[in-house]
Amino acid sequence: MTELSLIRNFSIIAHIDHGKSTLADRLIQQTGGLTAREMTSQVLDNMEIEKERGITIKAQTVRLDYTAKDGITYQLNLMDTPGHVDFAYEVSRSLAACEGALLVVDAAQGVEAQTLANVYQSIEHDHEIVPVINKIDLPAAEVDKVKAEIEEIIGLPADNAVLTSAKSGIGIDEVLEAVVTRIPPPKGDRSAPLKAMLVDSWYDPYLGVVILIRVIDGVIKKGQEIQFMAAGTKHLVDRVGCMRPKLEILTEIAAGEVGIITAQIKEVAQTRVGDTITDAKRPAAEPLPGFKEVQPVVFCGLFPTDAADFEKLRESISKLRLNDASFSFETESSAALGFGFRCGFLGLLHLEIIQERLTREFDLDLITTAPSVVYKLELSRSKTDDARSMELHNPADMPDVNRIDEIQEPWIEATIYCPDEYLGSILKLCQDRRGVQKQLTYVGGRAQLVYELPLNEVVFDFYDRLKSISRGYASFDYHQIGHRAGDLVKMSILVNGDPVDALSMIVHRGTAEARGRGMCERLKDLIPRHLFKIPIQAAIGGKVIARETIAAMRKDVTAKCYGGDISRKKKLLEKQKKGKARMREYGNVSIPQEAFIAALRMGEE
Template sequence: MTTAPQDNIRNFAIIAHIDHGKSTLADRLIQLCGGLTEREMKAQVLDSMDIERERGITIKAQTVRLTYKAQDGRDYVLNLIDTPGHVDFAYEVSRSLAACEGSLLVVDASQGVEAQTLANVYQALDNDHEIVPVLNKVDLPAAEPERIKQQIEDVIGIDASDAIEISAKTGVGVPAVLEAIVTRLPPPKGDREAPLKALLVDSWYDTYLGVVVLVRIVDGVLKKGMRIRMLGAEASHEVETVGVFTPKLVSWPELGPGELGFFTGSIKEVADTAVGDTITEERRRTAAPLPGFRPAQPVVFCGIFPVDAADFEDLRTAIGKLRLNDAAFTYEMETSAALGFGFRCGFLGLLHLEIVQERLSREFNLELIATAPSVIYKIRLTKGDEIELHNPADMPDPVKIVEIAEPWLRATILTPDEYLGAILKLCQDRRGIQVDLSYVGNRAMVQYDLPLNEVVFDFYDRLKSVSKGYASFDYHLTEYRVGDLVKMQILVNGEPVDALSMLVYRGAAERRGRAMCEKLKELIPPHMFQIPVQAAIGGNVIARETIRALRKDVLAKCYGGDVTRKRKLLDKQKAGKKKMRQFGKVDIPQEAFIAALKMED
């Protein structure tokens, strides 16, 4: 168990679009290098969470140290990082790439280059990576390796003439990938004698060890018993264990320059270990910190409330525990008149939101309600100060507002030619502005500027349905632009329901309001009195539906005689209903909230 000579270390990430075979290739590499025995091997061995295995996606980047005896007879240490492909977890990819010198770019030999492939390659090039193109799934009947090689050259602009053709599923061609890693990727640079300088790549909470910190050593050596200092967090800790993943946790004597491994040191909170921080020795500090990363910025917010108010404390504990392992997820307490006590949570995107919700209900057995997802708006007030608005219910009085700015993003969509018309119409309907349209073979690449508010609901689902699943989508936030936005409130029996209020574009407000009222009319059960359901902007009602009252037949016992007898009974009923409507409370069932918030188009 000695540290490897620096020239024999290779650090690389596997990058690709969703479902192009990153995790399967990682499995084959682990198998060939003997990282696990045949008995311990299972499919997607690095996807450790249940949700990852069920959905077949990677959420957390995972790392493995493998040893490989190359054809030149030398023993190499390969540090492999398997990265997520989904756009919501792009920050996981960015920090994984910063810890490596090279990347394996995996492209499906039947699907070709997709939106996320491009995004990840550009990130790798920004980190000065050497890139080795790998064509996967060449065993499929639809595979066209020669056409895809040409496509890689045309779209990305890197030489693909010596791309390696493999099938990660069957293992064909995978040994050639290992040789390419050793011969085509550069060894890491670093000075063993310099003061310790290490990049904090990731951290998570383990019930037995406390916080486990994944680091990439740049200079110096990390050993057990050292006192280290985190420059960003201004905290110092004593290193208790040092080790590597093979993919099992294995203790290791020390980590030298260029190596990837982990350490623990009685750190209680993951929040104390900021991703991208620089770690150095307490006594002999490094001169300059590493550039690090921008912290992950939540872009989508929603309120999470327990269905049963008695579960609030359990929810608080559960959210606290989840936060230990997911530093990109933020939360603060909030109260709502309709839903009681809960939390306002921030996420990196809708998939992130869905996964956090699923983990809360699954791992902690909680029944939850989530309000409509919203984004951060910037509001400039008449006094001249600017505020950030996370929850539409907190919007200040419109008289005090000068302008409201909303976040916009630049979306890149790759699609087969025949679906282009439907996709352009979808983007136009969502207030999109076309920036660019170019062709690569028979596939169109469209770039659009879109407001995040319009994308956040179900844009991705709609895109997949209009393109029969063939279009791929990638985006990054660009700027805030001033928009004509108004707050739409939903009134039930004259009372505003704060959980259903939202900021909408003025041009689409009436359509959205009408759809919401129609939906609620079906969802709220009839009461003994008539209930108006209204959508309003300020004092202006823009849509209304009426839920009819349940009627008791008061004339059942009244037969014969003068009409005035019947009239008297009906008037008495009418007066009773009027009084009831003034003091009666409308019960909106929980399902109605959930269904109303899901409504779109």
């Protein structure tokens, strides 16, 4: 059992691609966590997709022993947290398990939006924050400018910031010394009833669910019966250990320490991030603050391109949920796309990651319907039921318009950082998406924009558009600020008079016509011609707001008439006309899968 005064729990917070995982690698290497032979780049990012994109998706932890300059050996518990806004709640729990944080800022890029969001979370937890300026060996590095930004934007003194280059190994000892000298040791009573925070969990095929915990009070040992206070379930601890970064079995984890336990739990869904773990026989009086249920924010349908793959998709989604309980799924059927699943995600990056993992790890070819958000409907009182509210996840399930008093959509507050030259086009983009400007300030040569935006306008392609008009220099971060009533309508796409449920969407009345026209024009190019004319319409209720017509393929019925009277040709053409009318009435329009994929993938122009 390590003395409390010799323990340091800290996390690394940074914007995507500022060198967080590389710095973690160097710290592990410097303290001898792994030998030179065992080292790989991004040790803590163990998913292929994490390494490829240079992002952290799952929080990881590692325990390091570091002998400081004063000759004393300290126990360092490092938390590598995700940097993206979709995982903000997981980040908040990881930060709650620490007493300090290393704020890593790229010397060439300066402070970015997500750095700021995570720093503010860290400040809320009363952390000691150590600024670390990384990549100082780059030709574009501007150390003094970045120091000024840290002081100006965040309000942290940066004169004693640690200068490093994680890639070259410069300044790593200084980082470790700063952790030991500037981050305070944890507080905790080892004789009190057990109180531990569930920081994260993941599924291991051999051990079951592995739970990452930070013990606040008391001690947790093998063979102890524990209770999850929010879930209300009891389990028997069968393994106690820590990651170094390989698993090391311990006899106990005491107050102030971070470690992992297993308790023969089969599903990650039973271990909710932020839950309080206590002793079943001698429970703590009250749970730790800050726990909340993770709610999906963005919904979309996932359908297999080949209908025969439905069972394989069900199996794959169930396996993936073993490791990630933060996304939900339920069976859904569509007349156009067959059987599939309606899935809920924490955000757009989360959606992209799940989709990519299903494609790669399970070799599935998927169609993803247009993403939508959760709307709240206030329904009017009818003879059969009283006035009530309902949540709408799928536009196809929208009740009759006459029954709806009000539709509320989720809104977000977005913070955007961008170089001054791109400000005009970014303001126009936000304005086009029904944004409300709250603030515009300048920090150095960069503008800081705060906008309130409807989430529905952001989930389509806002992030891609923002990146393209700013050439990748703008950074974007947001948090939800609740639901607001809006003039929203359901837009249906009709092909040959039949609604196509997979293409229906909820849009603002002001942008409905433009979006409907865009979708009709695109489908006109994508749907192959038939032997009869096919109208493609965008409609709100019974009113058609846009229309395109696919011309019929025509058979030359007069080809066999060799000269002769014109009335003979007219008779044949009249006969053909009747046949076409009958064909259009009874004919089915077959929309190929490629057309659906292209129409849904392009979102909007």
